[in-house]
Amino acid sequence: MKKHCVKFLIWSLALFIGFSTEVHAQSPAVDTYTQYKAWVTLKVLGEGLPPVMMIALGTGGLTSSNRVFGPQLPTQARSISQASKVMPSNRLNHIFGKSEHALESLITKFGSQEGAYNAVQNAANQALKTGRLTPNAKGILPSGDLGNIINVGGVDIRLIGGRVENGQVILSSFSRKGL
Amino acid sequence: MQELNTLEFSILEKLSVKYPFIKEHIPFLKVNSRENTGAGMYVNLIYNTPTDKELHFGEQNSAISTNEIIEIASLKYGLGYEVDIAEGEVKFIELFTYGEEWDGIIPINFTFTP
Numbered sequence: 001m002k003k004h005c006v007k008f009l010i011w012s013l014a015l016f017i018g019f020s021t022e023v024h025a026q027s028p029a030v031d032t033y034t035q036y037k038a039w040v041t042l043k044v045l046g047e048g049l050p051p052v053m054m055i056a057l058g059t060g061g062l063t064s065s066n067r068v069f070g071p072q073l074p075t076q077a078r079s080i081s082q083a084s085k086v087m088p089s090n091r092l093n094h095i096f097g098k099s100e101h102a103l104e105s106l107i108t109k110f111g112s113q114e115g116a117y118n119a120v121q122n123a124a125n126q127a128l129k130t131g132r133l134t135p136n137a138k139g140i141l142p143s144g145d146l147g148n149i150i151n152v153g154g155v156d157i158r159l160i161g162g163r164v165e166n167g168q169v170i171l172s173s174f175s176r177k178g179l
Numbered sequence: 180m181q182e183l184n185t186l187e188f189s190i191l192e193k194l195s196v197k198y199p200f201i202k203e204h205i206p207f208l209k210v211n212s213r214e215n216t217g218a219g220m221y222v223n224l225i226y227n228t229p230t231d232k233e234l235h236f237g238e239q240n241s242a243i244s245t246n247e248i249i250e251i252a253s254l255k256y257g258l259g260y261e262v263d264i265a266e267g268e269v270k271f272i273e274l275f276t277y278g279e280e281w282d283g284i285i286p287i288n289f290t291f292t293p
Binding site: 088094098100144146160163171 | 240241242244245246256260262263273277
């Protein structure tokens with residue numbers, strides 16, 4: 001019992017910190033990830049406490065409405081999803097994982113696959129603005145021997161497909177073969 | 180080594196209209212592997228040609244496409260494709276999405292649209 005009381009005191013302090021974080025979360029300066037970490041810490045340390053104490057602390061209730069930080073998790077998940085949308089790993093693997101695309105020189109020039117991808121993205125957007133791309137009526141860019149060739153920092157790249165949306169190019173794939 | 184599926188066969192058939200040399204290659208093409216990337220797929224091809232058969236080559240090193248879109252139910256914008264030719268041989272088909280994630284499942288029903 002004494003052990004539980006000590007734990008409860010520690011948890012009261014943690015709960016106070018947690019509430020403070022949540023209150024400050026109204027300010028844009030505190031991100032949801034900080035709250036999520038606090039919630040995970042509470043959850044992990046809460047193992048061994050009687051269920052009634054865990055519910056009181058908001059970490060072990062039967063429903064998400066009992067949790068202090070639990071509801072922040074989906075927001076965090078959305079943030080991760082948005083981040084991966086910016087640099088889609090599947091797309092990188094698709095483009096750079098095929099050696100026949102012969103993109104080694106581009107990666108070397110820009111330091112990484114991500115750097116090379118961003119450089120092509122920027123060059124494609126610039127080419128679109130200056131009318132050097134040929135999307136069809138649906139905004140679809142050509143592939144094969146009709147693929148648009150753009151210059152990316154001195155390296156010619158052939159765009160494989162792609163789509164124009166809101167004045168930006170959504171890259172499908174690209175290669176140095178077929179230039 | 181697997182047989183070409185309906186989509187792969189259709190792609191090569193479509194291309195053979197514009198690039199007639201491919202027509203002669205189709206009966207001898209098999210699938211060595213399929214790589215689903217989540218953003219598309221690579222269908223790596225291999226020849227199963229009888230030793231006494233000599234194929235004629237058109238393109239030597241290029242990438243060719245009819246620039247049609249393959250419409251399937253799971254993708255809003257469909258799939259694009261091109262076929263890689265190296266040293267006169269059909270090496271692989273590259274399928275790619277237009278920004279969407281794809282599970283790589285090719286349905287029975289698909290259509291080609293310009």
